[in-house]
Amino acid sequence: MAMKSLQSAFSSILLTWFEHAGRDLPWRHSRDAYRVWLSEIILQQTRVEQGRDYWVRFVEKWPTVEALAAATEDEVLRLWQGLGYYSRARNLLAAARQVVEAGGFPQTVEGLCRLRGVGAYTAAAIASFAFGVPAAVVDGNVYRVLARYFGIDVPIDSTEGRRLFASLAQELLPPDRAADYNQAIMDFGATQCTPVHPACLLCPLAESCKALGEGRVEVLPVKAGRTKVQERRLSYIYLRCAGEVAFHRRGKGDFWQGLWEPYLMVGREGAVVESEGTVVGYENLVQGKGEMVLLAHDVKHILSHRRLLCDFYFLEVQQKPVLPDDYIWIAEPDLDDYAKPRLIEIMLQRVEEYLGKN
Secondary structure (H helix, E strand, O other), rough: HHHHHHHHHHHHHHHHEEEEOOOOOOHOEEEEHHHHHHHHHHHOOOOOHHHHHHHHHHHHEEEEEHHHHOOOOOHHHHHHOOOOOOOOHHHHHHHHHHHHHHHHOOHHHHHHHOOOOOOOHHHHHHHHHHOOOOOOOOOOHHHHHHHHHHHOOOOOOOHHHHHHHHHHHHOOOOOHHHHHHHHHHHHHHHOOOOOOOOHHHHOOHHHHHHHHHHOOOHHHOOOOOOOOOOEEEEEEEEEEEOEEEEEEEEEOOOOOOOOOEEEEEOOOOEEEEEEOOOOOOOOHOOOOOOEEEEEEEEEEEEEEEEEEEOOOOOOOOOOOOOOOEEEEHHHHHHHHHOOOOHHHHHEEEEEEHHHHHH
């Protein structure tokens, strides 16, 4: 089969498959740019099943881009809590304010790319879904489907690969059905041509899929480089005094920017965490009074390119120690009002269990 004929058949089969097997997602019932944009930002680095509920909550709380733009960063981070990659939430708020200032959403890929947190893929998705612009999306699902079907072994993380797949994706896009086609190929990669154990026996493209015919489904797509995962150790102390707890807000230049966390021993007091989990050097906190209780040791938490190993401690003191200036004391019932990383939520659960036993 000639390449042009193969491409035409590929697109036609995908669109037919999508009509009966596409996912029913709430943001697909509207071409409103705000709802489309919101879904695309939430779904960056997030599974659809998890992102759906967050999208609903955001739309209910802020039904328009103007309403979102008027929110505070703390409010947005609080509702975002649990999704991770919190820079997306800060970009979401910044972009909403850009849109309001401009009088509405840009309707071109180039204009959308100027919004905070919007890259080439997200811009193409918004442009095609909201405005019918014939711009092809290229994400992980698209790379996988195209690499397998056309038997392409050029690494997807290489300059050559990115250009090749972007060009092919655009060639395959039916200009008059851009939104349907983009949604079809993304759904196909997410539910049919999956990374592991794809449903090849039930695949409508099986007859002409090169990877299947050549026995290379499991090795495509090819990715050349792997980012090294860094390991970091953290020791947190739930420092409690008269019903209040010491917390501070993480600053710029590191993960969890803008989120709140309890007293971080490592890097603050020069503490050393020994192999059995005993903290040395906390005397400055209690002036010789108070007992440090280990709640959990080596709790593992995975971030993008980082692996955290964390120890959780509980320490109750009778007098508030002198802490760095960025720490504040928060009444325990008010802790829910502060946006925190998932890891700290886990720590608070351990604290609650400990207090419930004592």
